[in-house]
Amino acid sequence: xxxxEVLQVQQTGPTRLGAVxxxxxxxxxxxxxxxxxxxxxxxxxxxxxxxxxxxVVEPREESHLIRKAARLAETVPSRRSSDVAGxxxxxxxxxxNTAKSQPGTIARGQDMHHASVDVPSSMLGGRQRVLGxxxxxxxxxxxxxxxxxxxxxxSGLGLASFLIGLLLVYLHSRPSFAPELVEASLLSSLGNVExxxxxxxxxxxxxxxxxxxxxxxxMVFLPLEENPAPPSGLNLSGEDRLLVIDSxxxxxxxxxxxxxxxxxxxxxxxELDLSFIDLGNDDFLNAIRSGMVESLEVAxxxxxxxxxxxxxxxxxxxxLRNMARSIARLVPNVASxxxxxxxxxAICAAVKAIKRDLILEGATHQAGVHSVTLRFSGGSxxxxx
Amino acid sequence: MRLVERYVLSYALAxxxxxxxxxxxxxxxxxxxxxxxxxxFLMSLELVASFRRSFxxxxxxxxxxxxxxxxxxVAQRILQILS
Numbered sequence: 001x002x003x004x005e006v007l008q009v010q011q012t013g014p015t016r017l018g019a020v021x022x023x024x025x026x027x028x029x030x031x032x033x034x035x036x037x038x039x040x041x042x043x044x045x046x047x048x049x050x051x052x053x054x055x056v057v058e059p060r061e062e063s064h065l066i067r068k069a070a071r072l073a074e075t076v077p078s079r080r081s082s083d084v085a086g087x088x089x090x091x092x093x094x095x096x097n098t099a100k101s102q103p104g105t106i107a108r109g110q111d112m113h114h115a116s117v118d119v120p121s122s123m124l125g126g127r128q129r130v131l132g133x134x135x136x137x138x139x140x141x142x143x144x145x146x147x148x149x150x151x152x153x154x155s156g157l158g159l160a161s162f163l164i165g166l167l168l169v170y171l172h173s174r175p176s177f178a179p180e181l182v183e184a185s186l187l188s189s190l191g192n193v194e195x196x197x198x199x200x201x202x203x204x205x206x207x208x209x210x211x212x213x214x215x216x217x218x219m220v221f222l223p224l225e226e227n228p229a230p231p232s233g234l235n236l237s238g239e240d241r242l243l244v245i246d247s248x249x250x251x252x253x254x255x256x257x258x259x260x261x262x263x264x265x266x267x268x269x270x271e272l273d274l275s276f277i278d279l280g281n282d283d284f285l286n287a288i289r290s291g292m293v294e295s296l297e298v299a300x301x302x303x304x305x306x307x308x309x310x311x312x313x314x315x316x317x318x319x320l321r322n323m324a325r326s327i328a329r330l331v332p333n334v335a336s337x338x339x340x341x342x343x344x345x346a347i348c349a350a351v352k353a354i355k356r357d358l359i360l361e362g363a364t365h366q367a368g369v370h371s372v373t374l375r376f377s378g379g380s381x382x383x384x385x
Numbered sequence: 386m387r388l389v390e391r392y393v394l395s396y397a398l399a400x401x402x403x404x405x406x407x408x409x410x411x412x413x414x415x416x417x418x419x420x421x422x423x424x425x426f427l428m429s430l431e432l433v434a435s436f437r438r439s440f441x442x443x444x445x446x447x448x449x450x451x452x453x454x455x456x457x458x459v460a461q462r463i464l465q466i467l468s
Contacts, residue, residue: 159419164397294437
């Protein structure tokens with residue numbers, strides 16, 4: 001039976017029924033649309049005022065996450081505050097497309113079925129445990145039968161069954177995390193970066209800075225001034241500020257951010273037991289592929305190619321496709337101008353291996369495929385070598 | 386298919402095939418089966434761990450259990466020879 005549910009999904013700032021919470025002093029306002037707070041007098045950002053309120057969604061019957069939110073709505077029908085819908089509703093709607101302009105807003109709505117695609121993993125885990133226990137029991141049974149019957153060679157198969165069962169049970173007992181959880185833990189911090197980009201409004205292209213040492217964290221520089229021909233080396237390695245201001249050189253004024261994929265790259269290097277800084281131009285494409293597809297399993301396929309003046313990647317989404325889709329919708333500036341974390345891993349690895357600054361010409365996310373185009377800063381491939 | 390699933394499937398296939406082979410060859414000692422399975426386990430683990438180092442670390446308890454079993458069979462065989 002299909003039923004309509006009103007999900008109350010809110011964030012800090014807007015509350016239900018058009019009320020708005022002042023982000024500065026926390027005072028609740030009676031209705032949205034007012035420009036300044038009564039209490040502290042500070043301006044209410046447009047982004048908060050523009051937020052849409054309760055929305056009708058039609059959940060699919062098989063999505064237990066949606067059912068969970070529906071149950072929650074039934075149990076607390078009279079509560080009106082913004083935190084009523086709480087975590088359940090937020091998780092339920094992560095892959096939404098309705099809050100495009102609200103990076104921190106948790107989405108809800110038509111794309112709820114995305115979450116249900118990966119939900120059966122817990123069910124698979126349950127099956128795996130049942131299979132493992134069954135195999136252990138079968139192995140013991142075979143061993144007993146082989147002793148009773150006197151067929152010693154049968155006990156070999158019993159042992160095999162026992163060992164596979166043991167392995168299945170052990171592997172199942174290890175914790176695993178749903179992609180929805182990764183998505184939920186990532187979106188808020190990316191939302192903050194999105195707000196910084198939107199507020200400061202630079203329209204320049206991001207430059208991934210080269211790393212000198214294997215322990216360097218890949219950084220990305222977003223100049224505040226347009227510069228069609230940035231220098232081959234910005235030499236910002238000593239900087240540890242978010243906002244870099246160089247009065248002598250306006251091209252060195254901008255935002256210096258840790259690349260969104262820097263941590264993932266560190267994990268990938270740890271899993272592969274290598275550093276991309278040691279790899280040559282020929283090897284690193286294979287290493288990126290095996291790292292992202294086999295080790296981290298964040299992508300289904302990665303194809304990279306050197307062009308005359310840069311590098312391009314084509315990454316096909318894997319288990320984190322819903323996360324990538326949500327990032328492209330909810331934090332479009334981060335996704336297109338810095339690259340989503342998945343694109344950023346490949347870019348960071350390239351920067352580390354090539355040992356040159358790379359300008360992100362474009363990052364697009366369409367139909368489960370990330371396309372990334374990078375250009376060498378200050379010249380072509382030949383100049384690099 | 387995920388790496389872990391591929392690992393379990395390939396290991397299962399390997400030990401079933403080798404088990405049947407040993408059975409056809411008329412091997413009756415369980416220690417030999419155990420040793421072969423252990424070697425296959427370690428080999429397949431090493432192949433997978435080249436992609437993911439943490440996988441080898443995670444399976445360390447299982448490796449210890451397997452090696453303990455192997456040490457037990459070796460000790461038993463030594464005692465048998467000595468007696």
